[in-house]
Ligand SMILES: Nc1ncnc2c1ncn2[C@@H]1O[C@H](COP(=O)(O)OP(=O)(O)OP(=O)(O)O)[C@@H](O)[C@H]1O
């Protein structure tokens with residue numbers, strides 16, 4: 001279970017996240033959507049300890065990030081936005097390095113074999129990452145996230161640039177994680193995927209949550225019909241909050 | 251720690267393998283290695299045959315002591331100014347730079363931040379030590395040789411001192427950067443105080459030096475006084491110790507005592523600052539994010555060898571969003587519009603260089619006015635201008651290759667291939683003409699002796715020569731357009747230089763025969779020179795046009 005409570009993040013003086021609280025339960029897939037610059041990546045970076053949150057509390061399976069960062073990181077897997085892996089490692093070595101970093105070398109070889117098979121990387125296992133295409137690098141980054149059995153998986157725009165088979169495999173992996181009672185948090189712009197894959201959706205804008213819930217609940221808060229797509233809901237809600245802001249300013 | 255060691259080890263092994271496997275990378279690497287080896291061998295041989303100090307020794311001890319103190323002052327000022335700049339930067343931009351893969355894949359792992367930092371620092375330390383040692387061998391050894399001394403063993407003291415000082419400065423910079431990223435508000439006063447202290451120290455020495463220079467006119471004593479001003483000496487005391495230790499081999503030569511106590515002190519400082527840095531509890535990853543991305547982009551632009559990309563990157567850095575000052579009225583249609591675009595881009599990308607072209611010549615003329623006999627220089631005027639044409643035309647090639655990155659756009663335009671190439675050559679020639687005219691104009695203005703028809707003739711002639719040369723450099727640019735390929739770069743440069751050299755031949759031959767042997771007047775000589783260069787230039791454009799017509803823009 002991933003719990004974020006009152007998260008505030010300033011980069012020096014710019015406010016990127018302004019008091020966000022949410023929970024991703026065990027066996028739940030939550031989508032984090034929002035316009036560019038809304039603070040999605042920042043939320044994920046705070047959870048993974050890449051940046052230091054200014055205020056708030058982050059817990060994974062009851063372990064506090066502030067108190068035991070390394071333990072929390074061991075429970076998490078993270079797929080960064082447009083990842084650039086180590087070019088001078090081979091695909092196999094890259095996976096191995098990640099496994100070493102998470103201290104899960106135990107059944108590494110079978111695991112790596114399976115992941116490389118799934119993401120069509122097996123034939124390229126001894127090639128330098130340097131020689132991989134953009135989509136293959138993305139697949140490698142995804143494979144790296146599944147090298148250890150993470151309790152919470154965070155994915156930042158994971159579907160950009162990968163082919164349909166890769167996307168299907170990724171979705172399967174995410175559903176597997178759900179089966180294993182892991183928590184999944186996906187930041188994405190691909191609203192139709194979010195709609196189909198996620199149990200719950202959080203819409204953020206300018207660092208605050210403007211709507212949260214299942215698709216149905218979102219329909220209600222946007223006062224829209226059942227057949228409205230997430231895209232319609234998203235556009236309506238983000239526009240609406242802009243209007244509110246404009247009127248409150250004037 | 252273990253995964254980090256694995257990472258370093260595998261990456262090193264793999265890059266060696268990668269270099270060995272591809273001839274494209276291997277050949278330049280071998281060249282560099284051979285060069286370095288030759289240099290070191292030479293140094294070693296020099297050292298082996300070095301005459302003992304007693305044999306030649308110093309000519310006069312007094313003079314060398316003076317030079318020694320001068321070098322000491324210079325080194326001290328350099329170190330202090332450099333340190334000040336470093337520390338100043340630490341307040342605004344991140345100083346710890348990680349690679350993007352580190353950010354993406356290492357930062358989220360449970361490896362402790364301290365291990366990551368430790369590994370990074372050790373790596374950096376080794377790198378800097380190698381740089382310093384290399385510089386000491388490459389520069390120090392020949393210098394010591396000419397002084398009749400030897401770099402060994404006291405050169406090691408210099409290296410140790412410089413390394414310690416550099417580590418100290420780097421550690422302090424990182425520590426300050428970390429503290430001020432997170433506790434910006436809390437330590438505001440402290441930050442301001444540090445900045446004021448630095449500015450005060452630097453300013454005091456600059457003022458003292460300038461004042462001394464203004465009143466005495468002696469550059470070397472002013473330098474020494476600037477370095478001796480008490481404020482800078484106190485604030486940058488470690489830099490002072492370091493700069494005196496750098497000269498250890500000379501100190502030993504002068505039979506003076508080397509201050510090992512200062513060396514020890516420097517290492518203590520380096521160690522203490524290292525421990526202070528390692529003990530920081532803040533998230534060191536965060537301040538490195540922004541700057542690392544920037545550096546990675548810069549490196550990318552640099553590696554691709556694309557001058558334009560690099561310039562664009564620096565413009566972005568400065569936050570140049572609007573074109574404001576860099577405005578240029580539009581003119582023309584079709585090929586002429588392309589010319590306008592080329593001139594505009596060149597102007598925006600390199601207006602610093604253009605300013606240099608405009609102001610450097612007069613500055614040079616004024617500066618050397620006292621040193622040279624103008625009558626002699628006047629005779630060499632043709633050669634100077636030929637040389638300028640050569641230099642300026644060489645700089646056009648990268649621009650053309652950058653332009654070819656957009657070859658698919660150019661080819662899609664309803665402009666003939668011949669015309670496209672012509673425009674490329676012309677925009678280069680226009681800038682070359684401006685540069686040459688600036689030089690000739692400032693000669694005319696500041697040196698009355700040069701106001702002759704020779705100057706006029708040479709200026710016109712060299713512009714035409716430049717046209718021919720530029721046209722020649724465009725051919726290899728079209729043949730080898732890929733700037734990311736080192737082999738292509740080498741061939742392109744070589745071929746460019748040789749073609750330009752060929753293009754120079756008719757001008758030189760005509761100039762020598764008509765001007766020097768037959769003693770025609772300059773104006774008479776320049777007419778055939780212009781004609782032949784125009785023919786050459788257009789011939790080159792013809793060839794390039796044919797190549798460009800068959801040019802395949804899908805190269806990348
Ligand atoms: N390292 C940083 N330093 C300073 N400001 C930053 C940094 N990273 C992000 N920001 C700012 O924080 C805000 C949120 O950025 P963030 O990257 O989290 O948005 P995002 O929702 O991921 O956007 P996108 O959809 O474009 O990926 C933006 O205003 C951005 O400019």
Ligand SMILES: [Mg+2]
Nearest residue numbers: 040041042081
């Ligand atoms: Mg993002």
